[in-house]
Amino acid sequence: MRTESTLLELVVSVSEHSRTEAELIATVVHLVNSGVVRLCGNFAGARFDLGALGRECATAARVA
Numbered sequence: 690m691r692t693e694s695t696l697l698e699l700v701v702s703v704s705e706h707s708r709t710e711a712e713l714i715a716t717v718v719h720l721v722n723s724g725v726v727r728l729c730g731n732f733a734g735a736r737f738d739l740g741a742l743g744r745e746c747a748t749a750a751r752v753a
Contacts, residue, residue: 695730 694702699717707713718737720726728735 691724691727693727693729696728696732696735699726699728 696717699720700713703716703720704713707716718739721728722736
């Protein structure tokens with residue numbers, strides 16, 4: 690079953706059941722990248738590149 694959702698709706702729904710922020714992010718990424726949830730709105734058709742996310746977080750940590 691495929692569901693359409695905005696990114697905000699998905700994050701809010703998943704956050705109600707997540708214990709940590711890491712669990713929230715991992716779940717949202719899995720649902721979107723696996724195709725279980727298809728994003729609509731501003732992020733329609735988007736996928737997440739965790740490699741790029743890791744590099745951006747590492748760069749931000751060095752700057753801070």
